[in-house]
Amino acid sequence: MKTITYILGLSIIFVMNPDPQNKEKNKKLQLETKQEIDSVEYDLLVFEPGFEAFLATVPYPKEFYGNEYYKNWNVLYVSEWNARALNPLKYGDFYETQIDYQSNIDYGIDLNFKLYQYFQFIEKEYGITLIKRK
Numbered sequence: 001m002k003t004i005t006y007i008l009g010l011s012i013i014f015v016m017n018p019d020p021q022n023k024e025k026n027k028k029l030q031l032e033t034k035q036e037i038d039s040v041e042y043d044l045l046v047f048e049p050g051f052e053a054f055l056a057t058v059p060y061p062k063e064f065y066g067n068e069y070y071k072n073w074n075v076l077y078v079s080e081w082n083a084r085a086l087n088p089l090k091y092g093d094f095y096e097t098q099i100d101y102q103s104n105i106d107y108g109i110d111l112n113f114k115l116y117q118y119f120q121f122i123e124k125e126y127g128i129t130l131i132k133r134k
Helices: 051-056 067-085 108-126
Strands: 004-007 028-036 039-047
Touching (some): 051 108
Antiparallel strands (some): 028 039
16 A cells, blocks of 8 residues: 655644744644545644643543534634734734634544644643633
Protein backbone atom coordinates (compact mmCIF):
# COMPACT_ATOMS: atom_id res chain seq x y z
CA MET A 1 0.00 0.00 0.00
CA LYS A 2 1.44 3.29 -1.03
CA THR A 3 0.91 6.12 1.42
CA ILE A 4 0.71 9.62 0.12
CA THR A 5 1.38 12.29 2.71
CA TYR A 6 1.04 15.91 1.97
CA ILE A 7 0.52 19.07 3.93
CA LEU A 8 -2.36 21.22 2.79
CA GLY A 9 -1.33 24.60 1.50
CA LEU A 10 -4.34 26.07 3.27
CA SER A 11 -3.81 23.96 6.36
CA ILE A 12 -4.06 25.21 9.88
CA ILE A 13 -0.83 27.07 10.54
CA PHE A 14 -0.28 29.47 13.38
CA VAL A 15 2.77 31.66 13.50
CA MET A 16 2.60 33.20 16.93
CA ASN A 17 5.88 35.13 16.82
CA PRO A 18 6.43 36.88 13.48
CA ASP A 19 10.06 37.69 14.31
CA PRO A 20 11.88 36.48 11.15
CA GLN A 21 15.22 36.68 12.95
CA ASN A 22 14.31 33.87 15.33
CA LYS A 23 12.38 31.12 13.56
CA GLU A 24 12.96 28.70 16.46
CA LYS A 25 10.68 30.78 18.68
CA ASN A 26 7.85 30.71 16.15
CA LYS A 27 4.92 28.70 17.47
CA LYS A 28 2.93 26.72 14.95
CA LEU A 29 -0.16 24.59 14.66
CA GLN A 30 -0.59 22.54 11.56
CA LEU A 31 -3.26 20.28 10.11
CA GLU A 32 -1.77 17.35 8.25
CA THR A 33 -3.71 15.11 5.91
CA LYS A 34 -2.70 11.53 5.24
CA GLN A 35 -4.49 9.74 2.43
CA GLU A 36 -4.42 6.00 1.94
CA ILE A 37 -6.45 4.41 -0.87
CA ASP A 38 -10.09 5.29 -0.02
CA SER A 39 -9.63 6.72 3.45
CA VAL A 40 -8.43 10.07 4.73
CA GLU A 41 -6.88 10.61 8.13
CA TYR A 42 -6.27 14.01 9.69
CA ASP A 43 -3.70 14.88 12.30
CA LEU A 44 -3.07 18.10 14.15
CA LEU A 45 0.55 18.97 14.79
CA VAL A 46 1.16 21.59 17.46
CA PHE A 47 4.59 23.17 17.78
CA GLU A 48 3.86 25.21 20.85
CA PRO A 49 6.04 24.91 23.95
CA GLY A 50 4.00 23.62 26.82
CA PHE A 51 1.04 22.36 24.81
CA GLU A 52 1.83 18.63 25.10
CA ALA A 53 2.20 18.98 28.87
CA PHE A 54 -1.09 20.88 29.00
CA LEU A 55 -2.78 18.19 26.90
CA ALA A 56 -1.46 15.47 29.21
CA THR A 57 -3.06 17.19 32.22
CA VAL A 58 -6.60 17.41 30.80
CA PRO A 59 -8.63 15.92 33.66
CA TYR A 60 -11.01 13.92 31.45
CA PRO A 61 -10.65 11.53 28.50
CA LYS A 62 -11.44 12.79 25.01
CA GLU A 63 -14.54 10.55 24.99
CA PHE A 64 -16.00 12.48 27.96
CA TYR A 65 -17.71 14.70 25.38
CA GLY A 66 -18.69 13.59 21.90
CA ASN A 67 -17.09 14.53 18.62
CA GLU A 68 -20.00 16.91 17.85
CA TYR A 69 -19.39 18.80 21.10
CA TYR A 70 -15.76 19.48 20.19
CA LYS A 71 -16.64 20.21 16.56
CA ASN A 72 -19.30 22.76 17.53
CA TRP A 73 -16.90 24.58 19.84
CA ASN A 74 -14.12 24.46 17.24
CA VAL A 75 -16.39 26.09 14.66
CA LEU A 76 -17.01 28.94 17.12
CA TYR A 77 -13.35 29.24 18.11
CA VAL A 78 -12.11 29.14 14.52
CA SER A 79 -14.67 31.74 13.47
CA GLU A 80 -13.53 34.10 16.25
CA TRP A 81 -9.84 33.37 15.55
CA ASN A 82 -10.26 34.13 11.84
CA ALA A 83 -12.18 37.34 12.57
CA ARG A 84 -9.29 38.48 14.73
CA ALA A 85 -6.73 37.41 12.13
CA LEU A 86 -8.50 39.60 9.59
CA ASN A 87 -8.30 42.62 11.91
CA PRO A 88 -4.64 42.96 12.99
CA LEU A 89 -5.00 46.68 13.70
CA LYS A 90 -7.45 45.88 16.47
CA TYR A 91 -6.06 42.54 17.73
CA GLY A 92 -2.36 42.71 16.85
CA ASP A 93 -0.33 40.09 15.03
CA PHE A 94 -0.96 37.27 17.52
CA TYR A 95 -3.62 35.90 15.15
CA GLU A 96 -1.37 36.16 12.14
CA THR A 97 -2.81 33.31 10.08
CA GLN A 98 -6.37 32.21 9.46
CA ILE A 99 -7.42 28.64 10.22
CA ASP A 100 -8.91 26.53 7.44
CA TYR A 101 -11.29 24.41 9.50
CA GLN A 102 -14.29 23.27 7.50
CA SER A 103 -17.39 22.26 9.43
CA ASN A 104 -18.53 19.93 6.66
CA ILE A 105 -15.44 17.71 7.06
CA ASP A 106 -15.40 14.98 9.70
CA TYR A 107 -11.95 15.39 11.20
CA GLY A 108 -12.66 12.80 13.88
CA ILE A 109 -12.67 13.03 17.64
CA ASP A 110 -8.87 12.91 17.98
CA LEU A 111 -8.29 16.07 15.94
CA ASN A 112 -11.37 17.88 17.25
CA PHE A 113 -10.41 17.16 20.85
CA LYS A 114 -6.84 18.29 20.28
CA LEU A 115 -7.88 21.49 18.49
CA TYR A 116 -10.42 22.27 21.21
CA GLN A 117 -7.72 21.76 23.85
CA TYR A 118 -5.37 24.00 21.85
CA PHE A 119 -7.86 26.84 22.15
CA GLN A 120 -8.19 26.11 25.88
CA PHE A 121 -4.40 26.24 26.13
CA ILE A 122 -4.24 29.59 24.29
CA GLU A 123 -6.86 31.05 26.61
CA LYS A 124 -5.10 29.81 29.72
CA GLU A 125 -1.48 30.39 28.66
CA TYR A 126 -1.96 33.87 27.20
CA GLY A 127 -4.98 35.05 29.19
CA ILE A 128 -6.99 35.53 26.01
CA THR A 129 -10.74 35.00 26.00
CA LEU A 130 -11.73 33.89 22.52
CA ILE A 131 -15.29 32.82 23.37
CA LYS A 132 -17.21 33.98 26.42
CA ARG A 133 -18.90 31.01 28.01
CA LYS A 134 -22.17 31.39 29.84
